[in-house]
Amino acid sequence: MxxxxxxxxxxTDSPTPTDxxxxxxxxxxxxxxxxxxxxxxxxxxxxxxxxxxxxxxxVLLVLIAAAVLTLWLMFQATWPLIPGSIVFVIxxxxxxxxxxxxxxxxxxxxxxxxxFRRGILWxxxxxxxxxxxxxxxxxxxxxxxMLGIAQLKLVTAAASTGVTIPGLPQKDAEALRDTLIExxxxxxxxx
Numbered sequence: 001m002x003x004x005x006x007x008x009x010x011x012t013d014s015p016t017p018t019d020x021x022x023x024x025x026x027x028x029x030x031x032x033x034x035x036x037x038x039x040x041x042x043x044x045x046x047x048x049x050x051x052x053x054x055x056x057x058x059v060l061l062v063l064i065a066a067a068v069l070t071l072w073l074m075f076q077a078t079w080p081l082i083p084g085s086i087v088f089v090i091x092x093x094x095x096x097x098x099x100x101x102x103x104x105x106x107x108x109x110x111x112x113x114x115x116f117r118r119g120i121l122w123x124x125x126x127x128x129x130x131x132x133x134x135x136x137x138x139x140x141x142x143x144x145x146m147l148g149i150a151q152l153k154l155v156t157a158a159a160s161t162g163v164t165i166p167g168l169p170q171k172d173a174e175a176l177r178d179t180l181i182e183x184x185x186x187x188x189x190x191x
Contacts, residue, residue, distance in 0.1 A: 022046050022169070042106040042117075048147040049167025053098045055143060057091050064088065107165055112187075114154065114180070116163045126163050131187035132156045136177045140170070152176060 068084035135155035150173040
């Protein structure tokens with residue numbers, strides 16, 4: 001649980017999102033057996049993440065349609081229509097679910113760890129202790145750079161607790177990286 005702001009504690013004075021276009025609250029699944037969100041402040045992704053996912057899926061649809069049409073028109077092959085249709089339906093469902101899925105992703109900075117949550121049907125909640133962080137990495141592809149967003153990847157010794165937070169505004173990702181590195185260094189000295 002978060003405590004009152006302490007000028008010597010970088011976690012309680014952690015960066016707040018700078019992008020006004022971030023989602024305002026994390027959506028919780030409606031089922032009775034859902035993972036509880038707990039208390040504290042959950043931080044959200046940028047809305048530009050959804051735009052990037054939609055653009056990426058639309059490009060995939062165009063490439064698949066071009067391949068299917070090429071095979072059909074040049075070689076009179078009708079068999080590509082079946083897998084092409086199946087992939088089209090899957091990508092269409094992905095496009096519909098993406099905004100809701102993005103609103104279910106969030107992270108929370110607590111006193112001793114970072115908690116990451118994602119998922120609608122398959123929910124995942126991971127706690128990453130600051131003292132166990134081995135690598136904090138920022139990555140962004142060409143589309144992410146155009147949109148001004150990045151992914152923050154946290155790596156620990158245990159492969160199952162690695163976390164990738166997608167769709168963070170670039171400045172927030174850099175500030176969070178610096179904060180996590182600073183806190184991880186202070187926590188590791190006590191090990």
